[in-house]
Amino acid sequence: MMKKLAVGSLVTALSLVTIPAAQAVTLDPHAVPARTQITVRHDSGATVSTANSHESRPALSLSKLYLGYWVLKYGAPADKARVEHMIRVSDDNVATDLDRRYPQAIPSIIHEFGLRETHYTGYWGTTTTSTEDVARFTSRIQHDPVATPIRTGMATAAPVAADGYRQDFGTSRIPGVIGTKFGWSDNRRIHASVSTAPGFTVAANTYGDAATHTADVTRAVHNAPGAIPGGSSEAIGARIEHDLHLQGPARQAVRDATRTAANYERQACASANRALAQVTPMRVCN
Known part of the structure; x- marks a missing residue:
């Protein structure tokens, strides 16, 4: 009964979701020490980065994004069902098994998305990439239905x-991010993360511990989120689905409602931007 009520509540909640405003995110590259690379990529494609953002560094568990996307697009149904969990808890065992089953996965994604600074070594865990590549890839899959389990896993990490x-x-x-994929080396000496928010994606990699990584990022990246009363529809749907452990028809109902609301958001956003374009280049959302 509670799950049925939750599904009904989701539909109501989604009707109250406002269009996420384009957020005023800024990056001060000069505030970032050489140990850290950061890329902020706006949904418009505009990018602000540190000078070292093209360095190919250990991808750590961020390579699971590349692996997971290929599996979701081309893998067997049983393997597709494992991706969301792999992203949510950063499961190395699942990644290793999928990488072994599909050795072509990461190389294929490198080619498909033009990730020139990403290099597959034959094992997901030793793959290297750059914050430029991670940010570009993650940004491009934000509205791709194939990547829904990845977005859900990031939103409910x-x-x-x-x-x-x-x-x-x-x-x-x-402030304002709605989903994150985390990465760390076995010896905890390298950390990486990539997050999405309405209007932008941000990726970072640090030769240092988690506290150093966080300090470098939060010192240089500043965001002033617009009013987002309920968050995006995808974030709301992912949270309810995860917290209530929905399965079967209830889970599908949540996903259907989420997909419908997301489509309405995008349509309303496009209409608002077209109207504004007549008087100003400003965009209210992306």
Whole structure:
């Protein structure tokens, strides 16, 4: 009964969601030490980065985004069903198994998305990438239906990962973000994160511990989120689905309602931007 009520509540909640405003995010590259690289990519395609953002560094668990997307697009149904969990808890065992089953996955994504600074070594865990590539890829899949499990996993990232490490650092601390993928080396000496928010994507990588990574990011990246009473429809749907452990028809009803609301958001956003274009180049949303 509670789950049925929750599904009904979701439909009501989604009707109250406002269009996420384009947010006033800024990056001061000069405030970032050489140990850290950061890229902020706006939905318009405009990018602000540190000078070292094209360095190919250890991708850590951010490579699971590349792997997961390929599996969702081309993999077997049973393997597609594992991707959301892999992203949410950063499960290395799932990643290793999928990487072994589909060794062509990451190389294919590198080619498909033109990730020139990403290099697959034959194993997901030693793949290298840049914040430029991570931000570009993550931004491009934000409205791709294929990537819904990835977005859901990022929006409901577990506080503690499968290996016991806390997922609460880096770009996730920027106000307004709605989803994050975290990465860390086995010796905890390298950390990375990528987050999405209405209007932008931000990626960072640090040769240092989690606290250093977070400090470098929050010192240089500033955001003034617009009023978003309920958050985006996808964020609301992902949170309800995860918190109530919905399955079967209830889960599908939530996803259908979420998809419908997201389409309305995009249509309203486009209409608002077209109207504004007659008097100003400003965009109210993306």
